[in-house]
Amino acid sequence: MSKKIARERRLGIMGGTFDPIHYGHLVAAEGARYSFNLEKVFFIPAGNPPHKPGHIVCEPSIRYKMTCLAVASNPFFCSSPMEVERPGPSFTIDTVRTMMHLHPEKRIYFITGADAILEIFSWKDSDILLSMCNFVAATRPGYCLKELNEKLDSFPNSFKQNISYMEVPALAISSTDIRQRVREGKPIKYLLPETVEDYILRNNLYR
């Protein structure tokens, strides 16, 4: 009698400030979807990031709107206003818990920048979080993998096995650079989807 092996079903959460979202984020999400067999990737912009009070340039609702525009053409991507609508600081543990509640049969993969993952032990309830879901740390070209590996080596094994990293050449694009380009009147075409570019220019963002 043939035995059917149940395959783990997986969902991705793409976490970030997305100020603004750009092709680097989209390429990273698509790479993670392919590499980790994710059924869908939910882009969830941070509403009120606890680690950088006063540093966000754009309102959460505007960053969410740009995220919706950016993911509209990919049937495997969607965006969620969960963090934008939740009052108080945006803690990842709350987001992961909500997603696990909404999708109890799925394993969650949280994808974000490697620099953010390096600081994970400063996040709220990080030890619980690290045991609840998997993390994918996306790195930019030239990123010092030594630092990431050393940091990961210092994590307990039970946590380490839930963290992977992924090199993403398209992450040469950065939100900081895009904001600066807009401020200086330089072109941002081909760095982010046209719909997002139009939205930025029409609404005079980052001037």
Ligand code: NAP
């Ligand atoms: P950040 O410090 O703004 O970003 C760190 C680096 O990672 C930047 O170079 C950034 O590039 C890149 N990055 C950010 N999101 C990315 C993504 N999804 N894919 C690839 N690269 C990405 O980090 P952040 O955006 O504020 O936070 C990242 C995630 O961690 C968010 O979901 C945030 O809520 C979560 N977080 C949670 C806690 C907590 O629960 N206490 C604390 C800190 C962070 P760009 O600027 O080009 O995006």
